[in-house]
Amino acid sequence: MITLADLEKIKSENNFKENLRRKKNHYRIIVGMATCGITAGAKEVYDALEHEISLSGLKNVEIGEVGCIGECALEPIVEIYNSKGTRTTYCKVKPEDAERIINRHIQKGFVVEELLLVKNKKAGKVE
Amino acid sequence: MIRFQVVICEGNACHCAGSAHLKEEFVKKIKAYHLEDSVSIFSNACFGFCDKGPVIIVYPDCVVYASLKPEDIDEICQKHLIKGKVVNRLVLGDITPEEEQKVIEYQEANFHIKQERSVLKNTGIINPKNIKEYISRGGYFGLYKALKEMTPEQVIEEITKSGLRGRGGGGFPTGLKWKLARNNKGDVKYIICNADEGDPGAFMDRAVLEGDPHVVIEGMITAGYAIGATQGYIYCRAEYPLAVERMNHAIKQAYEYELLGENLFGSGFTFNLEVRLGAGAFVCGEETALMASIEGERGMPRNKPPYPAESGLWNKPTVINNVETLANIPRIMRKGSEWFASIGTEKSKGTKVFALGGKINNTGLVEIPMGTKLREVIYNIGGGIPNGKKFKAVQTGGPSGGCLTEKHLDASIDYDTLIKLGSMMGSGGMIVMDEDNCMVDVARFYLEFTVDESCGKCTPCREGTKRMLEILEKITRGAGTIKDLETLTSLAHSIKDSALCGLGQSAPNPILSTLEHFKDEYIAHVVDKKCPAGVCKALIKYYINDDCIGCGKCERNCPVEAISGTIREKHVINTDVCLKCGACALVCPTHAIVTQ
Numbered sequence: 001m002i003t004l005a006d007l008e009k010i011k012s013e014n015n016f017k018e019n020l021r022r023k024k025n026h027y028r029i030i031v032g033m034a035t036c037g038i039t040a041g042a043k044e045v046y047d048a049l050e051h052e053i054s055l056s057g058l059k060n061v062e063i064g065e066v067g068c069i070g071e072c073a074l075e076p077i078v079e080i081y082n083s084k085g086t087r088t089t090y091c092k093v094k095p096e097d098a099e100r101i102i103n104r105h106i107q108k109g110f111v112v113e114e115l116l117l118v119k120n121k122k123a124g125k126v127e
Numbered sequence: 128m129i130r131f132q133v134v135i136c137e138g139n140a141c142h143c144a145g146s147a148h149l150k151e152e153f154v155k156k157i158k159a160y161h162l163e164d165s166v167s168i169f170s171n172a173c174f175g176f177c178d179k180g181p182v183i184i185v186y187p188d189c190v191v192y193a194s195l196k197p198e199d200i201d202e203i204c205q206k207h208l209i210k211g212k213v214v215n216r217l218v219l220g221d222i223t224p225e226e227e228q229k230v231i232e233y234q235e236a237n238f239h240i241k242q243e244r245s246v247l248k249n250t251g252i253i254n255p256k257n258i259k260e261y262i263s264r265g266g267y268f269g270l271y272k273a274l275k276e277m278t279p280e281q282v283i284e285e286i287t288k289s290g291l292r293g294r295g296g297g298g299f300p301t302g303l304k305w306k307l308a309r310n311n312k313g314d315v316k317y318i319i320c321n322a323d324e325g326d327p328g329a330f331m332d333r334a335v336l337e338g339d340p341h342v343v344i345e346g347m348i349t350a351g352y353a354i355g356a357t358q359g360y361i362y363c364r365a366e367y368p369l370a371v372e373r374m375n376h377a378i379k380q381a382y383e384y385e386l387l388g389e390n391l392f393g394s395g396f397t398f399n400l401e402v403r404l405g406a407g408a409f410v411c412g413e414e415t416a417l418m419a420s421i422e423g424e425r426g427m428p429r430n431k432p433p434y435p436a437e438s439g440l441w442n443k444p445t446v447i448n449n450v451e452t453l454a455n456i457p458r459i460m461r462k463g464s465e466w467f468a469s470i471g472t473e474k475s476k477g478t479k480v481f482a483l484g485g486k487i488n489n490t491g492l493v494e495i496p497m498g499t500k501l502r503e504v505i506y507n508i509g510g511g512i513p514n515g516k517k518f519k520a521v522q523t524g525g526p527s528g529g530c531l532t533e534k535h536l537d538a539s540i541d542y543d544t545l546i547k548l549g550s551m552m553g554s555g556g557m558i559v560m561d562e563d564n565c566m567v568d569v570a571r572f573y574l575e576f577t578v579d580e581s582c583g584k585c586t587p588c589r590e591g592t593k594r595m596l597e598i599l600e601k602i603t604r605g606a607g608t609i610k611d612l613e614t615l616t617s618l619a620h621s622i623k624d625s626a627l628c629g630l631g632q633s634a635p636n637p638i639l640s641t642l643e644h645f646k647d648e649y650i651a652h653v654v655d656k657k658c659p660a661g662v663c664k665a666l667i668k669y670y671i672n673d674d675c676i677g678c679g680k681c682e683r684n685c686p687v688e689a690i691s692g693t694i695r696e697k698h699v700i701n702t703d704v705c706l707k708c709g710a711c712a713l714v715c716p717t718h719a720i721v722t723q
Contacts, residue, residue, distance in 0.1 A: 001393050002385045004271055007262055014263035032251060034337040035369050036330075067338015069251030070492035072330075079251075111132055111186050113167060121489060121510070 017085045024083050026060045027106050032077040034068035040075035041094070048098035049078070061106055074120055080105055089117040130165040131208050132186040141180035145197070149181050152197040156204045166208050179219060193219035242508065243470065243496045245478045246454045250338030255373050258380040261341040267386055269460030273349050274394040282353040283309060286456070289464035290476035295321060295412075295449030296524060296553045297629075298475070298542040304446055307436040308354040311444040316356040319440065319447045320347055321417060322363040322370070325409040326525030327576060329556030331480040332450035334492055336363065336370035339454070340377035344387070344400060346453030349460060351398045354446050359398065362417050364405040374402050409580035413628045414439075414447045416582065427584045428628035449554070451480060471497030475541035483509050485558040486516065495540070502536040505559060516561040520644070524553025526573045526580075527633030529640025530566070549640045551633075565662035566645040567652055571599040573637040577630065588631030591622040595638060603663040607653040616642060661722040664707050671698050674719035681711035681720060 012018070020026045031037070031046045046065060053061050069077050074091035078101065081087050088111055090101065097115060104110045135141075135150050153168055179193035185203075190213050192203065199217055206212045253260040261267070273282050287302025308316060320343060324332040336343065347359045363371050378400050381387040389397045403421050405411045411426040418440045420426035439445025455477060459467045468476050475497040481504065484490050488510030495504060505511065505521065512518050520530040529550035531538065538544050542552050560569065574596040583589045598615050601607050619635030619642075626632045642649060651657050658666040671681070677695040682688075689705040692698030700711070700720075712720040 001390065003392070004275075007267055007271065010259050010262045011265070011268075012263075014259040016260070016263070030252075030254075034250075034334060035367070038369070064254045065256070066252060067250040067255050068334040068492060070247065070334070070494075071489070072491040073489060074491075110130075113132065113169065 017081065020081060020083045021085065023060070026083050027062070028081040029061060029063045029101075029106075030066045030079050030081075031063070032067070032069045032075060032079075033065040036068055036072040037075045037077065042076040044095045045076045045078065045093050045098065048095035049102065052098045052102040056102060056107065058102070058106060061102075071117065071121075074117060077117070090115040091117045091120050131167075133166060133168045133208075134184045134186065135168065136180065136182045136184075141182055144180035146181040148197050149183070149195055149200065152200045153204075156200050157208075160204055160209060162204065162208055182219070191219040192217045242494050243478050244494050245458060245470075246335065246342075246451055246480050247338075247492065247494045248458075249342065250334055253339065255338055255340055256376055258341060258377065258384055258386075261339070265461060266341055266457065267345055269457040270345050270348055270386070271392055273460050274352060274392050274396055279309060279353045279355065282349065282460070285464045286353070286459060289459045289467040290471075290474075291452065291455055291459065291467065292475065292542060293449060294451035294455070294479065294554070296527065296551060298552060301448065301452055304436060304448075305350065305353050307434070308356075308444045308446045311437050313444045315358070315441075315443045316354055317440045317443055317445040318347055318351045318354060318356040318359045319414075319417065319421070319445060320359065320361040320450060320453055321412060321414070321447050322361055322367075322450050323405045323412040323417060324367075324450070324554060325364065325412050325580075326527075326554050326556045327573075328482060328484045328558045329525060329554050330482050331492060331555045333367050333370055334480075335450050335454050336367065337373050340370075340374045341381065342454045342457055343374070343450055344377060344381050346448075346456035347400060348387070348391070348398045349456050350446060350448060350453065352396055354444070356446070357397050357399065359400045360421055360440075361400065361402045362405060362411070362421060363402055364407060364411075366407055371402055371404065378402070408582070409576075410582045410628070410630050413630055416628065417447065418445065427582045428630075430627065451555070472539060472541045474543055479540070479552070479555060481555045481557045483557050483559070485522075486512055486561040486564070487559040488513050497541045498539045500536070501531060501538055501540060504540065504557070505536070509559065512559070512561050516563065518559070519562050519564060520560045520566065522550075522558040522560065522569065522637070523556070524551040524633075524636070525556045526576050527551060527629065527636055528553045529636045530560075530569075530644055532644045549636075549643060551636075563660055563662070565603075565658050565660040566641045566648050567599065567602055567658075568660075568662045570637045570641045571596065571603055574599055574634070577634040581630065581634075585625075585627035585631060587622045587625040588627065588634065591618060591626070592631070592634050594618060595622070595635065599638070602649065602652050603658075604665045605652070605656045605663070609653055612642070612649055612653065657723075667707060667722045668702050669700050669705055669707060669709070669712065669720055669722055670702075671700060672719050672721055673697065674717045675715075676717055676719075678716060680714045680716065684710050684714045686710060 016028055020028055031042050033042045049063055071077060076093050078090045078093045079087055093115060100112050104112050135146055157166055181195050182193045184191050185207060203214055206214050249264055253264060283302055283305045291301045292298040293301055322332055322336060351359055361374060387398060387400055408426045410416045411420045413428045414435055416426045416428040435445040435447055471477050478494050478496050480492060480494045483493055493508050520532050522530050531548060531550055535548055538548060545552050578592045578596050581588045581592055595618055598611050619638050622635050623632055648659055651659050656666055661667050675697040679694055682690045687704050687706055689701045690698050
């Protein structure tokens, strides 16, 4: 039988932001893989990222799939959390962008500007 | 190689505080220090530190500098961008990790700013296939509280106090629904999750099922405990294969963690859960038809009363809740009814997820507190209408709802206001239309949908919707008369009054609401025989205006040889032969081919 203590234990062990902070210089990459993302090609992007990670032999990266982020028009979306808990959102990512993302963002610590969500999104204004 | 990225806030407040000068100064200094290759500068939407503006962020260190003056730039360049040392003097003071996170979230553009993520708190953040990640975000703690610390009556009381209303569209108070089912005697009771989301353009439930399936499971167990049901069904449409797969996976995991099954948390409460598939009939979203479908019967509605709470699935007391309703439950249990009741308006509490679609820049899912202005959703969050077109109407509630127009832009989005304006909340589809949409055609589209989806059991819906569609088609063909509009209105009202279930009763809504707000467009169709938006093919004519340079491209591309003319002279379209396919207009280099 599962108890409250078990729940608490799972909770404290699986808080990904805490885990990233503890491990220092770690990254969590997530790919939006709901129907909208997969249709736009998220599976291919996920595979490409995984491939790049294994190629470069990086040990400080975890990759996972998540549901819909809500920006369906800008899928496939890739988000990266760093150890500080900072989140960077990339949109309209293509499989061939995987190398840039791993190389520049994870290995060198720079944002891949042209893929940033904010750069691709139309800002709203009240008329 | 780029070493630093400088992001300058260009929100209104920072702009007023002089962020534009800052940028000029930066560009100048970077040239002066020959940093072009190692530093890139770009502007961004509001970061949210408006009183500390102008604000910049320097990456990759993620340092926030605030209250900058042009003369500070030199120091930032010399120390930070050349030597890599942070200029402590200018750093935004006392920034906590939460605030730092806030900066980044704000950085993620306006789309997220005005939103309040409660139902969608986990979607897009956690891995839906991993129950541990759900628990790490506080999942199943609300269930523990309900099962171990509260009686079923207290759970119902808590939900009643929160003011939660059904998110499927009708807006029936959830607490009351549970109470009715609780008070009805029965050895067996059922709880059903209605995941048969069928409105054209609505995909909120899919996002929750695919992105955060455990929140639905937790909500269902809580609901089962409250009403005394030990068996739950998730009725999901088969067109959502991924949602079904993730849901089944989540249920399996919940059994493994003993969060489903017998004696949950040692409370003695047992709950089992199963997914049942719908076969693609829209009417099965109606609760009595849904239950018939689960029972293995043909999916057709029956008369109400008796309501499902008295005699539902296999004639046992049953509660049917929408996905989003159930997704709200765990957080209410955890954070308390006061928290929930503090969001929203007096009669509509909490948040609502909408699927923004149609002619809008940022299509996607938005979650907003009830009572948000329509204008904010469309222009702030949605980013306005593409290509500088003019906003015409927004359709809410799918085929059961109606249109809201420009004059309703300042209306607050809640159950009662939308009903008052002749539309409805519906499940949450929001389709935006611009000046290029013909409202008669929009009404025809929805009617076509309901005619297709009518189950055929009751005459008003089976025959009536078909007749209404025929009249609308006649109008779009240009054969309509003023008399037809009268027939349409009276037919609509009688179907509304006499149809058996919600599908038929609400089917005339798109017609009635477009007739009310866009009467002139109907008149243009029947009297002037013109389609102002240029959509109804039978009523438009293509012609070539004086911009024609006589290149002959249109002539070569016309599939029926309706265009003639000599080279370098204005060409003409023979409207008797023209198919109105629009191929000529597409290829015309001077956009000289227009519709009338």
